[in-house]
Every structure is written in C-alpha cells, then in structure tokens.
Amino acid sequence: KAVVMSGIRSTGFLHLGNYFGAIRNYVRMQEEYECYFMVADLHTLTTHPDTKELKSNVHRVLAENIACGLDPEKVALYCQSHVYETAELYLILNMLAYKGELEKTTTFKDKARLHPDNINAGLLTYPVLMAADILLHRASLVPVGKDQEQHLEMTRNFGNRFNHRYGEVFPEAFAFNFGEELVKVPSLDGAGKMSKSENQYATLYLSDEDDLIRKKVMKAKTDAGPTEPNTPMPDYIENIFLLMKLVSAPDVVEKFTSDYNNAAIRYGDMKKQLAEDMVNFIRPIREKTESIRNDEQYLRRIMEMGAEKARKSAAATMEKVREAIGLKYY
Numbered sequence: 134k135a136v137v138m139s140g141i142r143s144t145g146f147l148h149l150g151n152y153f154g155a156i157r158n159y160v161r162m163q164e165e166y167e168c169y170f171m172v173a174d175l176h177t178l179t180t181h182p183d184t185k186e187l188k189s190n191v192h193r194v195l196a197e198n199i200a201c202g203l204d205p206e207k208v209a210l211y212c213q214s215h216v217y218e219t220a221e222l223y224l225i226l227n228m229l230a231y232k233g234e235l236e237k238t239t240t241f242k243d244k245a246r247l248h249p250d251n252i253n254a255g256l257l258t259y260p261v262l263m264a265a266d267i268l269l270h271r272a273s274l275v276p277v278g279k280d281q282e283q284h285l286e287m288t289r290n291f292g293n294r295f296n297h298r299y300g301e302v303f304p305e306a307f308a309f310n311f312g313e314e315l316v317k318v319p320s321l322d323g324a325g326k327m328s329k330s331e332n333q334y335a336t337l338y339l340s341d342e343d344d345l346i347r348k349k350v351m352k353a354k355t356d357a358g359p360t361e362p363n364t365p366m367p368d369y370i371e372n373i374f375l376l377m378k379l380v381s382a383p384d385v386v387e388k389f390t391s392d393y394n395n396a397a398i399r400y401g402d403m404k405k406q407l408a409e410d411m412v413n414f415i416r417p418i419r420e421k422t423e424s425i426r427n428d429e430q431y432l433r434r435i436m437e438m439g440a441e442k443a444r445k446s447a448a449a450t451m452e453k454v455r456e457a458i459g460l461k462y463y
C-alpha cells in the first residue's frame with residue numbers, strides 16, 4: 134500500500150481552499166492507502182506564537198476534517214507535536230538544507246513580507262519541518278493545493294540528498310491530485326488564494342453562516358460584463374467561474390458560460406446562484422462541525438489513537454535513519 138501524508142496548520146478556521154486543495158482528497162484516498170493526516174501545530178508557531186487559541190483551533194481543525202468525511206478509524210489523524218520523532222528528523226534534515234535555497238522559497242518571502250517583525254529561523258526552515266513530517270512516514274503521495282508544490286520539490290531534494298549521502302531510506306514524495314492539476318482556490322477579491330490567516334473577508338470558511346456566505350459572494354469583484362461575444366475573461370471573472378465549477382451543477386456552469394460567450398451574462402444572477410449553491414455546500418459541514426468540535430473527550434480519543442499509529446510508523450523510520458547515518462555507533 135502506498136503511504137499518504139498531509140497536514141493543515143491550526144491557524145484558524147478552515148476554508149474552501151483547504152477543502153478542495155486538500156481534505157477532499159484525504160477523504161477520497163482513505164479507503165485505498167495507508168494515510169497519515171495531521172494538524173500542524175508546530176508549524177503554526179512559526180507565524181502564530183501566541184498559543185491562547187491553540188487548543189480550540191486544533192479541536193476545530195480535527196472536527197472540520199471529520200465533518201468533511203475523514204474517518205479517524207481508517208486513517209491516522211494526529212497532532213504534529215505528539216510525534217516527537219518529527220523534531221529529531223527535522224534537526225537531521227536541517228544539515229541537508231542550504232540557506233540559499235530556503236531564502237528563495239516563495240512562501241518564506243511572502244510570509245516575511247507579511248510579518249516583517251518576526252522573521253524567525255522556524256519560518257525559514259518551514260519546508261524542512263514539512264519534509265520531516267512527510268519523510269517520517271516514508272510517504273510517496275502528498276495531497277496538497279498548488280501553493281505547496283515548491284515545498285514538495287524541496288522535500289524530494291532533502292530526501293534525495295539524504296539517500297545519496299547515507300544510503301537509500303526515503304522514497305520520493307509527490308504532490309497528488311489524482312493526475313489532475315493541483316488546485317488553487319482564488320480569494321473573492323481576485324487577489325491571491327483563499328487563506329486561513331490572511332484575506333479573511335475574501336475567504337469562504339467552512340464555518341460561515343448562510344447570510345455571511347451570501348454577503349461575501351455578492352461582494353466578489355465583477356464588472357459591467359462583456360459587450361461582444363467571446364471576449365477573453367478577466368481573472369476575477371474566471372475566478373467566479375472556477376468557484377462555480379466547484380460547487381454548482383454542470384448544467385448551471387454551462388448556462389452561465391454560454392451567457393458569457395454570448396455577451397448576455399448578468400453577474401448579479403450568477404452570484405445569486407453561486408451564493409445559494411455555496412450555502413448548500415457549506416451548511417452540512419458547518420453543522421456537523423458544530424456537533425463535534427466541543428466534544429473534548431471524543432477529540433482527545435481521536436488524537437491519542439492517531440498519535441499511536443503515527444508514532445509507530447515514525448519510530449520504524451527513525452531506526453533506519455539512525456542506522457544509515459551511523460548514529461548507532463555506541
């Protein structure tokens with residue numbers, strides 16, 4: 134069985150991008166593969182050092198994953214900080230990661246620009262910790278959104294460097310979306326991607342109430358519409374079509390596409406339709422999340438069960454790693 138690994142930071146409420154970029158595939162993969170899915174609570178500290186909300190955020194991410202259809206009996210659903218071997222592998226991989234390549238990472242440059250007062254070494258070595266999470270289970274498939282593509286390439290580089298220097302331990306890990314292009318769910322203001330911790334008014338959260346969803350969708354950027362048939366689509370209109378393709382029925386998408394091509398589209402109608410389809414998509418996830426996110430006992434049991442499975446796999450890998458490096462000399 135191929136091994137699958139992926140994670141989500143506990144930086145806030147999950148959104149449509151997390152669902153279509155990551156969780157949807159977790160659910161699709163859980164029957165067939167050996168799966169490890171974690172809440173990346175240590176990664177969270179790179180940008181969110183204040184831990185007042187940490188526990189409730191971790192609970193929320195767990196509950197939202199389960200509400201989306203993830204079955205904690207079938208996969209290992211755990212917290213990153215509960216698997217101590219992660220820190221050991223991270224330390225070792227740091228010796229195989231070069232300062233220059235870390236500084237060139239797009240996410241590092243973006244986060245450094247957004248948080249100029251806290252450009253810490255953890256932020257710089259974020260891709261190394263991520264590589265440790267993946268390599269710890271010797272995973273080869275990593276369901277993630279498009280924003281993670283570069284990190285996966287770095288994971289392969291670190292793993293390959295290890296294999297060259299110390300002997301073959303790690304398989305190559307690839308970003309996975311069932312052979313399709315990786316997903317990027319755009320934010321509603323047309324600038325960048327939906328995100329947990331940035332751009333909150335342009336992001337649709339899986340916890341948003343019906344009316345808030347409607348309000349956000351109706352505010353999405355549009356214009357007066359095309360005046361001639363078959364006009365090329367501006368980015369922000371393309372984004373609305375992209376969102377519609379995710380949640381609306383194919384014939385609805387087709388109707389608005391042909392309206393656009395005939396220069397007869399009414400964006401108000403299109404957004405109203407999108408808003409209703411979005412409400413219907415998000416509501417059951419929100420309601421299910423609400424029913425479990427405060428059940429501490431249940432969530433604790435899930436975390437313990439997940440950590441146990443993850444530690445077993447991590448311990449086996451670390452034995453191989455120590456052996457290969459020559460750390461078992463004593």
Ligand code: ATP
Nearest residue numbers: 142144150151154277278317318326327328329330
């Ligand atoms: P933050 O804003 O705190 O960085 P985030 O919303 O970018 O959070 P992550 O925890 O970094 O979320 O990522 C979790 C998973 O969700 C990753 O697989 C990532 O690729 C995916 N993801 C996040 N945003 C999007 C998006 N807009 N479209 C597609 N996938 C996304």
